[in-house]
Amino acid sequence: xxxTRAYDYCKVFVRHDDPSSVTTRLASILDATVERHSLLLPGxxxxxxxxxxxxxxxxxxxVRWPVIxxxxxxxxxxxxxxxxxxxxxxxxxxDAGIPTVAACDFEDELPWSGGIRRLDA
Amino acid sequence: xxxxxxxxxxxxxxxxxxxxxxxxxxxxxxxAVTAADRAKERTAGALQxxxxxxxxxxxxxxxxxLVVVAARSTQISTQVEFALAEARTIGSGNSxxxxxxxxxxxxxxxxxxxxxxxxxxxxxxxTLRTGTAHIAGELFVHGSRAGGTARPDSDIDFGVRVxxxxxxxxxxxxxxxPNPGSAKERTMQWASRTGKIQSGEAGLSRVxxxxxxxxxxxxxxxxxxxxxxxxxxxxxEISDD
Numbered sequence: 001x002x003x004t005r006a007y008d009y010c011k012v013f014v015r016h017d018d019p020s021s022v023t024t025r026l027a028s029i030l031d032a033t034v035e036r037h038s039l040l041l042p043g044x045x046x047x048x049x050x051x052x053x054x055x056x057x058x059x060x061x062x063v064r065w066p067v068i069x070x071x072x073x074x075x076x077x078x079x080x081x082x083x084x085x086x087x088x089x090x091x092x093x094x095d096a097g098i099p100t101v102a103a104c105d106f107e108d109e110l111p112w113s114g115g116i117r118r119l120d121a
Numbered sequence: 122x123x124x125x126x127x128x129x130x131x132x133x134x135x136x137x138x139x140x141x142x143x144x145x146x147x148x149x150x151x152x153a154v155t156a157a158d159r160a161k162e163r164t165a166g167a168l169q170x171x172x173x174x175x176x177x178x179x180x181x182x183x184x185x186x187l188v189v190v191a192a193r194s195t196q197i198s199t200q201v202e203f204a205l206a207e208a209r210t211i212g213s214g215n216s217x218x219x220x221x222x223x224x225x226x227x228x229x230x231x232x233x234x235x236x237x238x239x240x241x242x243x244x245x246x247x248t249l250r251t252g253t254a255h256i257a258g259e260l261f262v263h264g265s266r267a268g269g270t271a272r273p274d275s276d277i278d279f280g281v282r283v284x285x286x287x288x289x290x291x292x293x294x295x296x297x298x299p300n301p302g303s304a305k306e307r308t309m310q311w312a313s314r315t316g317k318i319q320s321g322e323a324g325l326s327r328v329x330x331x332x333x334x335x336x337x338x339x340x341x342x343x344x345x346x347x348x349x350x351x352x353x354x355x356x357x358e359i360s361d362d
Contacts, residue, residue: 011321047326052341056151063311070321103304116304
């Protein structure tokens with residue numbers, strides 16, 4: 001069984017140039033309230049930010065993709081909301097043709113192992 | 122006849138498009154480097170059993186030239202950004218030229234990051250000290266607001282500098298033991314390689330959000346390895362008192 005702390009945090013990398021567009025898309029997908037660059041959900045907060053390590057020649061090296069989403073639990077036991085929410089984000093972005101990879105302790109519970117397997121496919 | 126000096130607005134009007142073009146050039150060069158890398162891979166694959174050496178050497182030379190162009194365009198961008206910041210400073214009526222904090226003289230510390238009031242900065246430092254006390258590092262500001270080259274929409278970069286040993290300890294604490302081949306393992310390797318743990322992985326998102334609300338600007342907050350790739354000038358040390 002996965003340690004409950006494993007659901008405290010997940011970092012999602014998005015290959016998209018515009019953080020504002022990613023925020024708007026997320027708000028629509030998750031029906032969430034936006035405050036500055038953060039989306040507030042029950043038990044979770046998502047911060048959408050420009051990746052300071054972004055590099056135009058990143059290719060499939062997702063750690064250098066332009067946008068990151070920091071998903072953080074609010075401290076309550078939020079295993080299911082966290083993994084469900086990240087899975088929803090991944091699926092919606094892939095369906096929209098936006099490469100997305102999740103890096104966290106519960107990658108095995110996510111479709112395509114959080115997306116890293118899609119890079120090899 | 123004495124030629125009239127351009128106004129700050131005229132200077133900005135000329136420099137801003139130049140900066141935009143330089144950014145476009147930089148993006149184009151990055152794409153060309155990627156294309157050169159791809160061409161090398163394809164050449165190596167297509168000419169297996171042949172003699173790919175001369176072509177690969179030529180592609181290497183092209184790539185090397187592109188990397189030099191990229192570095193040069195970044196240097197020029199930095200100079201133009203500095204000139205823009207100077208024009209904006211003069212245009213805003215603040216006659217203090219940012220020469221003490223120029224990229225050419227980064228060793229001279231500012232007392233307050235560009236664009237912040239003393240009160241804002243004091244408040245931010247209090248928040249930082251409280252929120253990062255457990256890390257036991259040295260606080261500093263780096264990037265354009267430390268160097269005096271920030272644009273109005275620039276973020277502010279705060280760092281917590283730690284020794285190499287403490288950095289390795291924090292990487293272990295924050296990343297744990299990720300599964301081999303996982304994306305999390307890749308992010309851990311990237312943090313070790315760059316000597317930087319971003320705010321999310323560092324558990325500092327809450328502090329970063331608090332700073333953004335206080336300063337009403339985007340904030341970047343990271344733990345940085347002393348003498349690592351991100352422990353660079355220009356930077357502005359935040360003293361303990």
